[in-house]
Amino acid sequence: METKACKQCGTSYSFTEQDTEFYNKISPTINWVKQNIPSPSLCPDCRQQRRLSWINQRKLYRGTCAFSNKPILSIYSPESGYKIYDYKVWWSDQWSPLDYGQNFDFSKPFFQQFEELMKEVPYPNLSIINSENSEFNHNIADCKNCYMCFGNNNLENTYYASESMYSSNSSDIWWSGKIENSYEMSSCANMYKCYYCYNSDSCSDSIFLQNCSWCNNCIMCFGLQNAKYYIKNKQYSKEEFEKKKQEMNLWNYNNLQAYITDFHNFLLTQAHKCTTIVNSENCNGDYIFDSNNCENSFNIVGVKNSKNLYEWWRVSNVQDATFVYDDEWYILECTGVFGNSFHILFSEYVFNSSSNLIYCSNMSNSKNCFWCVGLRDQEYCILNKQYSKDDYEKIVSKIIDYMKTTWEWGEFLPISTSRFAYNETAAQEYYPLDWNWANEAINFIENKWIKYKWLNKDYPVNIPPTMPTINANELIVDIKDLSEEYEKQLLNSAIICEASKKPFRFTKSELDFYKKLNISLPRKSHDVRHMERMKLRNPRKLYDRKCDKCEIDMKTTYAPDREEIVYCKACYEKKTY
Ligand SMILES: [Zn+2]
Ligand SMILES: [Zn+2]
Numbered sequence: 001m002e003t004k005a006c007k008q009c010g011t012s013y014s015f016t017e018q019d020t021e022f023y024n025k026i027s028p029t030i031n032w033v034k035q036n037i038p039s040p041s042l043c044p045d046c047r048q049q050r051r052l053s054w055i056n057q058r059k060l061y062r063g064t065c066a067f068s069n070k071p072i073l074s075i076y077s078p079e080s081g082y083k084i085y086d087y088k089v090w091w092s093d094q095w096s097p098l099d100y101g102q103n104f105d106f107s108k109p110f111f112q113q114f115e116e117l118m119k120e121v122p123y124p125n126l127s128i129i130n131s132e133n134s135e136f137n138h139n140i141a142d143c144k145n146c147y148m149c150f151g152n153n154n155l156e157n158t159y160y161a162s163e164s165m166y167s168s169n170s171s172d173i174w175w176s177g178k179i180e181n182s183y184e185m186s187s188c189a190n191m192y193k194c195y196y197c198y199n200s201d202s203c204s205d206s207i208f209l210q211n212c213s214w215c216n217n218c219i220m221c222f223g224l225q226n227a228k229y230y231i232k233n234k235q236y237s238k239e240e241f242e243k244k245k246q247e248m249n250l251w252n253y254n255n256l257q258a259y260i261t262d263f264h265n266f267l268l269t270q271a272h273k274c275t276t277i278v279n280s281e282n283c284n285g286d287y288i289f290d291s292n293n294c295e296n297s298f299n300i301v302g303v304k305n306s307k308n309l310y311e312w313w314r315v316s317n318v319q320d321a322t323f324v325y326d327d328e329w330y331i332l333e334c335t336g337v338f339g340n341s342f343h344i345l346f347s348e349y350v351f352n353s354s355s356n357l358i359y360c361s362n363m364s365n366s367k368n369c370f371w372c373v374g375l376r377d378q379e380y381c382i383l384n385k386q387y388s389k390d391d392y393e394k395i396v397s398k399i400i401d402y403m404k405t406t407w408e409w410g411e412f413l414p415i416s417t418s419r420f421a422y423n424e425t426a427a428q429e430y431y432p433l434d435w436n437w438a439n440e441a442i443n444f445i446e447n448k449w450i451k452y453k454w455l456n457k458d459y460p461v462n463i464p465p466t467m468p469t470i471n472a473n474e475l476i477v478d479i480k481d482l483s484e485e486y487e488k489q490l491l492n493s494a495i496i497c498e499a500s501k502k503p504f505r506f507t508k509s510e511l512d513f514y515k516k517l518n519i520s521l522p523r524k525s526h527d528v529r530h531m532e533r534m535k536l537r538n539p540r541k542l543y544d545r546k547c548d549k550c551e552i553d554m555k556t557t558y559a560p561d562r563e564e565i566v567y568c569k570a571c572y573e574k575k576t577y
Contacts, residue, residue: 006043013043019307022319026332026345028358031393035400037332037345038410044296044308044320045431045541051322051335052427053415053452054348057139057162058150058527059424060461065089066122074125075138075420077455082419083122090124090374097121097374101385104399110408114359114371115417117383121373123362123419127349136462139323141338147507148526151323159510160526163299163311163323171513172526174533175287175299175311183519186533187276187287187299195250195519196263198536199276199287207250208263211273217241219248220263222270223576232266253477253520271548271565273572274556286538286557298540310540320412322426333412346412358396359413370396421455429534463494463503472498472523479514479521487511490521497525547571 002015019039027037040047056075063074065086072086089095100121105113128134129141137146141153149161156168167179176188184196191197192204200212208220215221217238218230229241236244249255277288285297294300297309304316312324318331330343337344342355350357352365360369364376370392372381380392387395403409415422422428433452470493476482490511494503504525514521522529538557545560546553547568554568567575 002039004039004041004043006046007041008046009043011043011045015039019319022307022317023332025317026319026330026343028343028345028356030400031397033397035397035409040320040333041411047320047333047412048308048310048322048540049427049431050412050415051320051333051348052430053418053422053425054335054413054420055323055426056420056424057426058530060126060136060138061459062461063125065125067095072125073136073461076123076125077421077424077457077459079455080419082119084125085122087124087126087128090122091376095122097372097376097384098378098381098386100373101381102383103385104383104395106402109406110359110371110399110403111414111417113383114361114373114413117371117373118361118417118419121384123374129351139336145509147510153325157509157513159507159513160529162530169513169516171510171519172529172533174530174537181517183517184533186537193517195517196260208259210267210270211276219245219250220259220266222267225576233270251478251480251518251520253475253523256520268563268565271567271572271575272558274545274547274554274558274566274568275542277569284542284555286540286542296542346410348413361413368392370399415452418453421453424455429531430540458502460494460503462505467494467503468492469494469496469503471496475521475523477520479518482511482515482521495523495525497528498523499528500525502527549575 001017003012004015005012023037028035061074061077063072063076063078063084065072066083067085067089070086074084076082076084102117126138128137131140131143134140134143134146137149139151140149143152143155145157146155147159149155149158151163152161152165154166155161158167159171161173163175164173165177170179170182172183173179173185176185178190179185179188180192182191182194185191187199188197188201190202194203195207197209200209202214203209203212204216206215206218209218211223212221213225215224215227218227220232221227221230222233224230224233229236229238231244250259275286277283280288280291283291283294287299288294288297289301291300291303293305294303295307297306300309300312302314303309303312306318308320309318310322314326315324317329320333321331322335324337326339331337333346334344334348336349338351340353341350344350345358347357347360349362354363354366356368357363359371362374363372366375366378368379369375369381372384375381380387380389382395400409422433472495490506491508494505497504502525542555542557543559544553545556545558545566548565549567549571552568556566558564558566
């Protein structure tokens with residue numbers, strides 16, 4: 001085992017024998033020569049930050065399609081300098097990415113040449129695949145009638161969802177699956193008609209749950225299984241329960257706010273589980289389900305033999321990757337790999353059964369490509385230029401040898417060359433930097449300060465400048481009071497968010513959803529609501545802490561200074577079952 005110091009933050013981390021074995025296996029053989037990938041120079045956290053700086057998951061802007069000049073919605077700000085096509089044009093045969101082919105220039109660093117190529121080749125405005133009536137979304141596939149959903153698949157009539165799948169008629173959900181007729185969920189599965197539920201599964205007709213399974217008609221409960229008619233973990237008769245629920249009048253905005261505070265105070269009285277690892281063997285991290293042999297991984301389902309993964313579903317033999325779904329194998333340092341891809345290295349956005357890609361961006365159904373951007377159905381390309389198999393292998397070997405001399409081989413694309421400003425990306429959500437820091441100092445690597453891009457302007461997406469405004473704290477407190485006339489007024493106004501003071505809007509289908517589910521009108525913008533939801537979730541970091549019951553040493557995502565009571569797995573299970 002080798003102990004290394006991170007080149008960016010100085011933290012020490014280990015590169016184990018299993019890691020060496022994995023790196024050996026995944027190092028590509030090109031032109032009969034094995035091109036060994038060196039051990040990483042950054043710690044897992046800094047690698048994750050670097051990858052996230054390439055993902056703009058939620059910021060949308062108004063722009064113009066560079067092909068048709070038609071107005072579009074886009075993840076690229078007007079000043080990004082990238083060539084953006086409407087995604088329908090981008091996926092069509094009206095243009096060819098091979099028209100941008102270039103020769104390798106051995107006098108320039110690789111990352112500089114790659115950044116130049118990315119500025120030449122068009123990118124799609126949004127990633128919307130096989131979806132219907134869902135224009136105001138990004139990174140979605142197989143969705144219908146969705147609005148402001150980011151990073152989801154198979155959703156229907158759903159709003160403000162992130163990283164969720166197979167759900168319908170719901171709003172405000174994060175990393176959840178099979179959710180129906182529900183509102184405000186995080187890390188939940190198989191929920192029906194539930195509101196404000198966290199880390200729970202298979203519950204129905206309930207409000208304010210955490211760590212509950214198979215419960216119905218419960219309010220404000222923690223850690224219950226198969227419970228019915230419980231309030232604050234206390235059982236009531238059906239009649240008493242209904243009466244109490246009526247008295248609580250949760251659908252009134254002011255009451256609801258008081259109960260949200262009450263729920264969070266109630267949670268502080270309960271003993272929490274150190275981590276959530278379900279039906280899995282030899283794993284460490286948090287929110288791990290049906291997985292084996294996974295280390296330092298968070299929010300993963302059905303994963304095998306992998307390490308440093310964040311939000312993966314059904315993959316194996318993967319290290320250092322974020323946002324990847326469905327049958328992927330042998331992947332190292334990538335973001336956004338979807339649909340049956342194999343052996344992908346240091347790449348971002350790879351779709352549709354791609355394989356053997358190294359340093360590629362935005363690729364679909366392509367094989368054996370090196371340093372390419374935006375290719376569909378291609379093979380043996382370098383810098384978007386096609387070669388014979390023999391020539392491809394010879395040139396790639398030469399480039400890799402060159403990259404070894406510039407210390408770029410084995411490094412993921414640097415933050416400074418990202419297509420997005422740091423504060424537009426998921427990196428800002430998980431590794432927030434403030435304005436000054438990002439403008440002044442930035443990142444000290446290899447004895448150099450490197451500047452990150454930073455966006456200083458706000459661009460409200462959906463608000464015409466002359467639109468009348470309503471302060472959110474003046475909205476009706478009970479959705480039952482939503483008259484036809486008031487609804488008309490809401491739809492023609494910008495609402496000023498109580499927290500951020502930025503304008504947001506309601507859509508007709510969203511108001512219908514609130515009416516149907518009896519939800520009082522939110523007074524904060526969906527972005528603020530998302531950030532608050534993210535704050536409720538534990539960080540993706542394991543701390544050393546002692547069990548509050550038996551005092552055994554344990555790893556947990558609850559930092560030692562947090563006020564919750566936290567039990568080891570054994571003590572938690574003794575308490576619950
Ligand atoms: Zn580091
Ligand atoms: Zn214990």
